[in-house]
Amino acid sequence: MLEVKDLWVKYRSQHGRSVSAVRGVNFSIPDGTFMGLVGESGCGKSTLGFAIARLLNSQQLEISGSVLLNGEDLIKMSSRELRKLRWDKIAIVLQGGMNAFNPVLKIKQQFTDVMKAHGQGRAEDRDQRIAELLRHVQLDPALLEAYPHELSGGMKQRVAIALSLVLNPELVILDEPTTALDVIVQKAIVEMLQELQRHMKFSVLFISHDLGLVLEAAERVMVMYAGKIVEEEPVEVLLEGAKHPYTEALLSCYGDPQAKELRFKGIPGSPPDLSKPLQGCSFVPRCSKAMSACRELEPQRLELERGAVACHLYTKMQGGIGK
Helix, strand or coil, rough: EEEEEEEEEEEEECCCEEEEEEEEEEEEEEEEEEEEEEEECCHHHHHHHHHCCCCHHHEEEEEEEEEECCCCHHHHHHHHHHHHHECCCEEECCCCCCCCCCCCCHHHHHHHHHHHHHCCHHHHHHHHHHHHHHHCCCCHHHHHCHHHHHCCCHHHHHHHHHCCCCCCCEEEEECCCCCCCHHHHHHHHHHHHHHHHHHHHHEEEEEEHHHHHHHHHHHHEEEEEECEEEEEEHHHHHHHHCHHHHHHHHHHHHCCCCCCCCCCCCCCCCCCCCCCCCCCCCHHHHCCCHCCCCHHCCCCEEEECEEEEHHHHHHHHHHCCCC
């Protein structure tokens, strides 16, 4: 349904420096799949989500590659074509989405504005659709007459999710949708999303820095580091044994809640400066398994039986590099 091929996003600074926030990313999301994207802050997750939806300011960046939504390349589309496609085929819930409502309009008006802009039917049909969506996100339709400031954070986020689904999109991108919520509300939002996705049959790209939350929500997980996807696996495969040392390090940051003694490990060092040229594997300074080849050659995506990894450890297993 969605296929991303060799996607690059480079920001241009006022001083002429170029920051490669997304570096040659390749992945696909089949119909009806709940895909997670996880990584440290600054790794390029949100930039990737915005690039897919074409929500980045083209005057401040260079973007190349292709983003195919059911065979149509979003990168090549005009602004007019994109306006028709957004909400209808692809929707996004932003990290601050629960504060993105017009504060002087009632909730109902926020829905009807979108539906009218896309030529959605009679007023009675619109009202029925909006009330149905609010019930789907476990909210009383009476809240349609409320203003955004009258809703709690969790309620506003539920409304934001309902608003993203108003035109039955095929793909919904969720950029850190639970960041500002407490863990109880986070769990409720994730369970609601899973139920909505099963019921309405849309695909999801769920972006988060919280690996535990992504493992709970998604069917497949992509791990991003320094602008690249370094590993992609089904959740159950990832939990059985991560392939990339960075994924292993992320998993070690979480303690087993059922263990008698909780043990946590941090990841030493910090991600690289993406405004500077990178040689070899970008994770080398923080990796305990680095080889000489890791410092010289950038690992390429290697397709596995049920996923993919970009790591010289697996290239070596197949006889591709030396020590």
